[in-house]
C-alpha cells in the first residue's frame with residue numbers, strides 16, 4: 001500500500017468525467033488499497049480516485065461509524081429521498097467549508113473490488129459522504145453547489161475533508 005498525493009483544486013483532473021471501470025484486477029485492488037490508506041492518512045471520511053489523479057469511477061468512504069470502510073466501483077445513486085443541509089469540506093480544497101444541500105437518504109448501486117454487484121442504503125452523514133464522492137466522478141466539487149462557502153484556515157478544523 002502507498003499513500004498517494006492528493007491533487008488540489010484547480011487541477012483539471014478534478015473536472016473530468018471519470019471513466020467506468022471494466023477490469024476488476026490487481027491494479028484495481030492496489031488502487032483501492034492506496035485510496036483507503038491515503039484517506040485515513042489525511043483524516044478524510046471519503047476519497048474519489050480523481051483526487052489522486054486517477055480518472056476512474058472508484059470511491060472509498062469511511063465516516064467512522066459501524067459501517068466501516070466501503071469501497072465502491074462504478075457507484076450510481078438509484079434513489080434519493082428527503083433533504084439535509086450541512087457543512088462539508090474536501091481534501092482537494094483545503095481550508096474551505098461550505099453548507100451543501102443533499103438528499104437525506106439514498107440508495108446506491110455499484111460493484112465491489114471483485115466485480116460483484118451490490119446495493120446499499122445510506123442516510124444522514126453517510127449519504128452526504130457518498131453524494132460528495134460520486135460528484136467527484138462527474139467533475140463536480142462541493143463549492144460548485146454550496147449555498148455558502150467559508151474560509152476556515154484561521155479556525156480549528158470544524159469538519160473533516162471528503
Ligand code: ZN
Nearest residue numbers: 090091092162
Ligand atoms: Zn471532495
